[in-house]
Amino acid sequence: MMSNVQAVTILLVEDDPGHARLIEKNLRRANITNQIMQAGDGQQAIDYLFKEGRYAGSPHDPPLLVLLDLNLPVLNGYQVLKRMKEDPSTRRIPVIMLTTTDDAREITKCYDLGCNVYITKPVDYQHFSDAIRKIGLFLSVVSIPGGGY
Amino acid sequence: MELTSVYLTEELAALRQRVAELEASEAVRRRVEAELRGRAYQQAMIAKLGQRALAGGDLDPLLDEITVLVTLTLKVDYCQILELHPDRDLLRLRAGSGWPAELIGQATINADPNTHLGYTLFSSKPVIIEDLRTDPRFNESGQLYGHKLVSGVSVIVDGQQWPFGVLSVHTAHKRKFTQDDIYFLQSVANILGTTADHRRTQLALQDANDKLEQRVKERTADLQAANEELRNFAYIISHDLRAPLVNIKGFAGELDYSVDILRAALNPILPQLDDTHRDDLMTAIGQDIPEALDFINSSVSRMNSLINAILKLSRLGRRELLFEAIDMTVLVQDTLASLAHQVEQTRTVVMVDPLPEVVADRTSMEQILGNLLANALNYLIPSRPGQITISGQASPEAITFRISDNGRGIAQDDLSKIFDIFRRAGQQDVPGEGMGLAYVRTLVRRHGGQIHCESELEVGSTFIFTIACNLAEESEHDV
Numbered sequence: 253m254m255s256n257v258q259a260v261t262i263l264l265v266e267d268d269p270g271h272a273r274l275i276e277k278n279l280r281r282a283n284i285t286n287q288i289m290q291a292g293d294g295q296q297a298i299d300y301l302f303k304e305g306r307y308a309g310s311p312h313d314p315p316l317l318v319l320l321d322l323n324l325p326v327l328n329g330y331q332v333l334k335r336m337k338e339d340p341s342t343r344r345i346p347v348i349m350l351t352t353t354d355d356a357r358e359i360t361k362c363y364d365l366g367c368n369v370y371i372t373k374p375v376d377y378q379h380f381s382d383a384i385r386k387i388g389l390f391l392s393v394v395s396i397p398g399g400g401y
Numbered sequence: 402m403e404l405t406s407v408y409l410t411e412e413l414a415a416l417r418q419r420v421a422e423l424e425a426s427e428a429v430r431r432r433v434e435a436e437l438r439g440r441a442y443q444q445a446m447i448a449k450l451g452q453r454a455l456a457g458g459d460l461d462p463l464l465d466e467i468t469v470l471v472t473l474t475l476k477v478d479y480c481q482i483l484e485l486h487p488d489r490d491l492l493r494l495r496a497g498s499g500w501p502a503e504l505i506g507q508a509t510i511n512a513d514p515n516t517h518l519g520y521t522l523f524s525s526k527p528v529i530i531e532d533l534r535t536d537p538r539f540n541e542s543g544q545l546y547g548h549k550l551v552s553g554v555s556v557i558v559d560g561q562q563w564p565f566g567v568l569s570v571h572t573a574h575k576r577k578f579t580q581d582d583i584y585f586l587q588s589v590a591n592i593l594g595t596t597a598d599h600r601r602t603q604l605a606l607q608d609a610n611d612k613l614e615q616r617v618k619e620r621t622a623d624l625q626a627a628n629e630e631l632r633n634f635a636y637i638i639s640h641d642l643r644a645p646l647v648n649i650k651g652f653a654g655e656l657d658y659s660v661d662i663l664r665a666a667l668n669p670i671l672p673q674l675d676d677t678h679r680d681d682l683m684t685a686i687g688q689d690i691p692e693a694l695d696f697i698n699s700s701v702s703r704m705n706s707l708i709n710a711i712l713k714l715s716r717l718g719r720r721e722l723l724f725e726a727i728d729m730t731v732l733v734q735d736t737l738a739s740l741a742h743q744v745e746q747t748r749t750v751v752m753v754d755p756l757p758e759v760v761a762d763r764t765s766m767e768q769i770l771g772n773l774l775a776n777a778l779n780y781l782i783p784s785r786p787g788q789i790t791i792s793g794q795a796s797p798e799a800i801t802f803r804i805s806d807n808g809r810g811i812a813q814d815d816l817s818k819i820f821d822i823f824r825r826a827g828q829q830d831v832p833g834e835g836m837g838l839a840y841v842r843t844l845v846r847r848h849g850g851q852i853h854c855e856s857e858l859e860v861g862s863t864f865i866f867t868i869a870c871n872l873a874e875e876s877e878h879d880v
Contacts, residue, residue, distance in 0.1 A: 274655070352640050353636070
């Protein structure tokens with residue numbers, strides 16, 4: 253379904269393996285077949301996005317979309333978001349914040365830093381599934397700028 | 402002629418005598434007049450000093466003024482005020498006239514009783530020195546800081562607890578001091594002693610005040626830190642405690658899906674199994690697993706609602722308040738209108754006294770009244786018509802509101818815990834999470850007020866809360 257765009261990978265930055273698994277399962281249920289790249293902390297996400305550290309010289313394309321948690325080890329979600337939105341090579345990649353916090357100030361801060369959507373992970377699993385499915389729906393219609401770098 | 406001459410001579414002698422007498426009495430009169438003038442002048446100086454001392458302010462300018470005044474009034478070469486060191490072994494030249502400026506505040510002398518200054522500290526009377534060099538009481542050269550001193554008077558400047566020091570005057574030549582001079586110096590020393598004592602008390606008071614203020618500051622900082630900790634706590638609850646719940650609930654949901662798949666797959670092969678296996682399988686898939694998942698789900702939901710309640714409480718403590726004038730009578734009537742159905746059902750008579758206006762946050766007042774009135778209606782005794790009275794009273798510091806009911810009441814032992822989170826008292830026949838009064842107390846505190854409850858079982862409860870006046874001018878109250 254995404255054959256006509258270059259970027260095919262979804263970067264999922266999530267330190268809770270349970271959450272990561274639930275997100276992945278629900279994306280698959282929403283017929284999202286893209287490769288899902290998982291990063292367990294903010295530094296790994298930065299390394300992947302900017303081909304630094306362990307990803308130095310890696311030939312991978314930039315991701316189609318970043319799903320980003322806020323509370324992360326090493327570098328937190330704000331730091332990843334800020335770096336992405338400041339850098340011309342990554343600032344156009346859509347970023348969906350996906351976190352357990354529904355604090356108004358944090359939501360505002362993320363939008364100020366340039367996130368595209370802020371979603372609070374609902375404790376109710378039906379709502380959780382619905383939210384992820386809607387991301388899937390969003391993904392099926394989203395167009396990203398071609399060319400990337 | 403002879404007789405006349407004798408007579409005249411006698412007359413002349415008498416006349417001369419008389420003139421001499423008159424001249425003498427005129428001299429006495431002049432001397433007495435001069436003395437009186439001098440005494441009046443000295444008394445005027447004492448009065449002036451007394452006024453200066455009463456005016457307050459720093460001690461040093463007063464000391465300087467005293468030394469100058471004494472020097473001029475007693476026409477002496479030196480006047481000095483020496484302050485006794487707390488260790489009582491040193492006297493420091495605190496103020497002086499006739500001395501080089503660099504000595505003032507610097508020069509010290511041992512408070513040795515063999516010197517006239519040290520001796521003065523132990524003398525209840527003024528110490529009068531005709532010639533310092535030859536005075537048998539002292540072992541002194543007549544030199545002080547390189548200046549020659551001959552005659553002098555020194556008096557102790559006494560205080561209530563310990564002496565302030567010594568006031569003394571000196572001349573570089575021999576001089577006899579009059580009783581008036583000595584009285585004058587003693588009076589100045591008395592004024593100085595009282596003033597120094599007063600200043601000392603003021604300083605001690607100021608010091609105590611400063612320390613108290615410092616302690617208040619420290620306590621405030623502690624409280625602010627505790628508040629900050631509570632705010633972080635709320636954040637931790639919202640994020641860190643929710644995260645595992647998402648997993649528990651999520652994977653329970655996944656298990657549910659898997660059970661559905663299993664059930665669908667097993668249905669066609671069930672008839673092929675023997676009875677025992679079939680029954681076990683059907684019990685596991687049809688009852689045990691769904692029951693376990695139901696318990697997991699309902700417990701997680703309960704935990705989630707507890708977390709949400711704590712979060713709400715912390716948000717009430719942080720929300721920005723907008724203070725405005727509120728007609729509480731109208732607000733109470735509006736709240737009652739929203740509860741009209743319950744008022745009617747419980748056959749409740751509500752009496753609202755004219756209530757004072759408050760300056761407060763409207764949303765908070767709505768929540769406070771809403772909670773308290775709903776409670777009053779929820780916990781009535783069904784067998785008798787309800788009766789609720791709302792009254793208010795204004796004082797310069799705060800406005801007090803009372804909400805009384807004739808409901809089931811609260812046991813004395815429970816009264817202290819009803820404002821705590823998740824605490825409910827009495828029979829649990831009305832749904833609720835035990836947070837209502839905790840929210841109310843948080844909101845009342847943010848209005849600089851307090852809330853408490855007076856209650857008697859089977860008779861009724863009265864909730865009394867205050868809202869501080871002048872809230873709009875004050876900075877926001879932290880919870």
